[in-house]
Structures are given as structure tokens and as C-alpha cells.
Amino acid sequence: MVLLQKVSKVYPLYRRPSDRILELLPFFPSRLHRDFWALREVSLSVERGETVGIVGPNGSGKSTLLATVSGIVQPTSGRVVTEGRIAALLELGAGFNPEFTGRENVHLNGEILGLSRREVERVFPRIAAFADIGDFVDRPVKEYSSGMYVRLAFAAAIHVEPEILIVDEALAVGDAIFANRCIQKFEELKRRRVTVLFVSHDLGLVKRLADRAMLMLGGRVEAEGVPGEVVNRYVGLVLERERNRRSEEEESDGGPRGSFRHGDGSSRILAVEMLNAGGEPTQVLASGEKAGIRVRMRFARPSQEPVVGILIRSRLGIDVFGTNTRIEGLRLGSFAAGEVLQVEFHFDCLLTGQQYALTVAMQHWDGTSQDWVDDALSFTVVDTKDTAGLANLRTKVEWQRLQA
Numbered sequence: 449m450v451l452l453q454k455v456s457k458v459y460p461l462y463r464r465p466s467d468r469i470l471e472l473l474p475f476f477p478s479r480l481h482r483d484f485w486a487l488r489e490v491s492l493s494v495e496r497g498e499t500v501g502i503v504g505p506n507g508s509g510k511s512t513l514l515a516t517v518s519g520i521v522q523p524t525s526g527r528v529v530t531e532g533r534i535a536a537l538l539e540l541g542a543g544f545n546p547e548f549t550g551r552e553n554v555h556l557n558g559e560i561l562g563l564s565r566r567e568v569e570r571v572f573p574r575i576a577a578f579a580d581i582g583d584f585v586d587r588p589v590k591e592y593s594s595g596m597y598v599r600l601a602f603a604a605a606i607h608v609e610p611e612i613l614i615v616d617e618a619l620a621v622g623d624a625i626f627a628n629r630c631i632q633k634f635e636e637l638k639r640r641r642v643t644v645l646f647v648s649h650d651l652g653l654v655k656r657l658a659d660r661a662m663l664m665l666g667g668r669v670e671a672e673g674v675p676g677e678v679v680n681r682y683v684g685l686v687l688e689r690e691r692n693r694r695s696e697e698e699e700s701d702g703g704p705r706g707s708f709r710h711g712d713g714s715s716r717i718l719a720v721e722m723l724n725a726g727g728e729p730t731q732v733l734a735s736g737e738k739a740g741i742r743v744r745m746r747f748a749r750p751s752q753e754p755v756v757g758i759l760i761r762s763r764l765g766i767d768v769f770g771t772n773t774r775i776e777g778l779r780l781g782s783f784a785a786g787e788v789l790q791v792e793f794h795f796d797c798l799l800t801g802q803q804y805a806l807t808v809a810m811q812h813w814d815g816t817s818q819d820w821v822d823d824a825l826s827f828t829v830v831d832t833k834d835t836a837g838l839a840n841l842r843t844k845v846e847w848q849r850l851q852a
Contacts, residue, residue, distance in 0.1 A: 449493075449494065449531045449643070450494040450517055451492070451494075451527075451528070451530075452492040452493075452517070452529075453527040454489045454491055454525070454526045455487055455489070455490045455523045455525070455527070455528060456485065456487050456488050456490070456523060457485070457509075457523050459483075459484045459486060460481035460482070460483060460484075462481045463480070468481075485666075486512040487509050487512055487667045488666070488667040489526070489668070490667070491669070494643055495643070496611075496641060497641030497642065497643060498643055498660065499634070499657055499660075500644070500658060500661070501653075501658030501660075501661045501675060502514075502647045502648075502661070502662050503651065503654055503664070503678065503679065503682050504663055504664035504670075504682070505686070508666060508667065509664050509666070509667040509668075510647045510664055513664070514538060514616050514645060514647060517530065517534075517612075517614060517645060518536040518538065518614050519534070520538070530612060531611075532643070533561060533609070533610050533611045533612065534612045534614060535613050535614070536605070536615075537602055537605045537614070537615045544557075544589045544597070545589065546588065548588065548589060549585070549586050549587060550581065550585040550589060550600050551572070553600075554568065554572060554575055554604045555572075557604055557608070558571075558604070558608050561608050561610075563608055571607045571609075574603075574607050578599075578602075578607065579596075579599040579604075580599065581599055581600060585600070595626075599626055602615075602630060606633055606637065611643065612645070613637060613642055613643070613644045613645075613646075614645050615647070616646070616647045617649065631653070631657065634657050638657075644657075651679045651682070651683065651803075654675055655675045658675045660672065660675065661675035662678065663678050663682050663685075683803075686826075704821055704824040706807070706821040706823045706824045708821075708823075710817060710820050712817065712818060714748060714749045714810075714812070714818040715745050715748060715749075715751060716745060716748060717745045717808060717819050718744045718745055718746055718788070719743075720742070720743055720744075720806065720824040720825055721741070722827045723739060723741065723742055724739060725737050727740065730827075732828050732830060733797045733799075733829050733830070735801060735829050735835075735840045736798065736840065736842060737797045738795075738797070739796070739797040740792050740795070741758050741806065742790065742791075742792045743790070743792075744790045745788070745789055745790075745810050747786065750782070750783065750785055751783045753781065753782070753813040754780055754789070754811065755774045755811040755812070755815075756772060756789075756791045756810060756811075757772030757811060758770060758772070758793055758806065758807070758808055758809075760799075760804050760805070760806055761804065761805045761806075762804060762805075768839075771793070772809070797829060798839055799838060799839065799840060800829065800831060800838055801829050801831035801834075801835070802828070802829060802838075803827070803828050803829075804829065806825050806826070806827065807821065807822045807823060807824060
């Protein structure tokens with residue numbers, strides 16, 4: 449069981465290290481710090497065997513909350529009650545001595561959690577098999593890659609028979625095979641009635657694993673309840689913030705900024721919009737829906753046969769689909785400086801339900817860039833079917849019973 453009652457955590461922030469000392473002096477009455485509230489009156493009750501997923505933007509207090517439940521951070525006010533052995537996998541690098549070998553660190557962590565050396569020896573073969581780092585288990589941890597470290601740390605945490613497991617973004621470091629192995633282990637822990645609190649930016653994972661989800665903003669609990677509903681609220685919040693940010697950028701410098709922008713400046717992309725079936729701007733599409741992408745740009749110099757292109761990537765950066773006006777057999781002609789061009793790409797959204805990023809580009813006919821904007825906007829595809837992969841091929845299944 450985990451119980452938090454109006455838990456708050458405040459950190460004093462100083463502009464200079466010396467201000468911390470000056471503030472202690474009796475003849476220096478000025479207040480030289482400002483308060484940063486990492487948590488503000490957070491209340492939470494988690495029953496035995498329940499899995500709670502915590503989502504929210506960076507800086508919202510998720511990691512501080514887990515550290516407080518683990519006992520690593522003491523709250524400024526409020527009450528934290530836990531019943532049962534806690535195994536925590538928080539910051540990458542925390543908990544292991546870099547000079548010790550992996551085997552020695554596993555024994556040390558097990559003994560800290562109250563296991564005898566014999567008990568650790570009993571479960572060590574399972575830990576080593578799960579981590580699958582080979583002979584490195586007997587090498588100093590300082591020689592490990594981040595993936596090897598998190599493999600061993602996660603394996604140790606789940607095999608010491610915890611009653612409460614606390615995990616902060618552990619699956620973000622491992623590869624796909626290890627991530628799948630961890631998901632199966634999570635489901636096994638749920639069957640064993642182990643209480644799990646975990647933070648993840650993988651919203652699909654939260655919906656799959658969590659019995660309940662919690663959205664944190666500014667150190668407060670903004671929403672709590674059914675994982676799908678909480679995730680949808682978070683996605684809506686992110687999209688709204690992204691829309692406001694993009695609008696401000698477009699007003700300030702005449703175009704979307706994206707994550708990376710380059711080109712020779714012959715033209716400038718002014719606006720990028722995702723369109724729904726009705727031709728209205730949106731950032732949420734239904735799988736199978738008719739959709740469009742509208743790109744508007746202005747020419748700074750005369751241009752002959754410019755090319756407009758789009759590229760859709762998954763949240764992991766995988767290229768999903770890309771095309772341009774030249775591939776589609778269109779020649780746009782000549783444009784003078786100051787002219788504005790608008791191009792719309794229309795397509796069937798045969799994508800699976802998840803988040804995607806859109807890159808747009810203006811190019812010369814030879815492929816050199818006039819204006820290229822990576823991640824000009826993000827959009828979300830929702831689907832009633834839990835289809836795997838990136839493409840929803842709208843499958844139809846036929847079957848019949850045959851006589852032997």
C-alpha cells in the first residue's frame with residue numbers, strides 16, 4: 449500500500465552559490481532565494497496489487513513524487529505511508545557503485561533491501577539471465593553502456609521480490625527486445641499482486657499496463673482515473689500548447705520553427721496545417737479518415753519549378769511516408785519574388801493510433817533546399833483497433849470451416 453496525504457516539496461533556488469551563505473548571516477536580512485515547488489499538496493492512495501502510471505511534461509514533479517515515495521526525498525510537508533519492501537529504479541546511475549562489478553552491486557542492493565546473501569545467490573542466475581549482459585556482469589559498472597546498466601538495474605529491482613516497485617522511465621533506454629521482456633515482467637508482477645508506480649512518456653505503455661493513470665502539471669495532480677481518458681487529456685494539453693507555441697512563432701518570424709531548419713532562403717514556409725476530412729485544421733485524425741496537409745510559402749527570389757515535399761515520421765523518428773510534387777508528377781512553373789504559393793496534399797490516413805511528426809520542405813528541382821523544416825508540427829492518430837506497427841491496412845478477414 450502507498451498513501452500520500454497533501455505532500456509538498458519545495459526547493460530554494462539561489463542565483464549564486466555564495467547567496468546561500470549570505471542568507472544565513474544575521475546582519476543580512478534580505479531573502480536571496482526563490483521557492484520552487486516541485487510538489488504541491490499531492491494526495492494519492494494506491495492499493496496492493498494496483499499499477500499506477502504517471503504522465504506529464506518535463507518538470508511537472510513526476511520524478512520527485514517517485515523519489516518521495518521511495519524515501520529518497522523527504523517532503524517539506526504532508527505525510528507518506530508505505531507498507532512493504534520497496535524496490536526503486538529511478539535515475540540512471542543511481543544506486544550502483546561504479547567501481548563495483550555488476551555481481552557485487554546486485555548483492556549490495558539485495559542486502560540493503562533486507563535479503564540475505566543466500567537469498568541473493570538464489571535469485572542471481574535469474575537476474576543475470578534477464579539482464580543478458582554476458583561476461584560484463586563481472587566487470588565494473590563504470591564500463592557499462594547506459595543500456596547495459598538499466599538492464600542489470602531493472603533485473604535486480606524486479607527479482608528481489610518487492611512488494612512495491614517504483615520505476616522512472618527505465619524502458620526508455622533498453623532496446624525493443626528488452627522493452628518487450630520488461631512489459632511481460634510487468635504483467636507477471638501484476639498477476640502476483642505487486643504494487644507498481646511508474647513514470648513513462650510512452651503513452652501507449654501507460655494505457656496497456658496501468659490500472660489507473662495520473663497526470664501531473666506544475667507539481668499538482670491535474671487529472672486521475674482511467675488510463676485512456678487521462679492520456680487523451682494529456683495529449684490534448686500537449687497539442688494545445690504546441691498550437692499556441694507555433695502560432696506565436698509564426699507571428700514573430702513568419703513561419704514554423706520546427707526542431708531543425710535549413711535552406712538557401714529562396715523561399716520561406718509561412719504555415720503548415722493538418723486537415724481533417726472536412727478540410728478544417730486539426731491535430732487529431734482518425735485512422736482511415738480522409739486527411740490533408742496544407743503548406744503555404746512565400747518566395748524571396750525568383751524560382752523556376754520549385755518542389756514542395758512532406759515527410760511523416762513516427763514518435764521514434766522512423767520515416768513512415770514521404771512524397772513531393774515532383775514525385776506526384778506536378779510541375780509548379782515559375783514564381784517571382786514576393787509571390788505566395790499554397791499546396792495541399794490529400795491522402796487516406798492509414799496510420800495506426802499513436803503520435804507522429806511532420807516535416808515539410810521547399811526545394812529546387814535538383815533537390816537542394818530552399819527551406820526545410822523538421823518537425824513542423826505533431827499530430828495524433830486515434831484508432832478503435834489496437835493494431836500493431838505503423839500502418840493500418842484496413843484488413844478484412846474471411847473464414848470458413850472445411851470438412852476433413
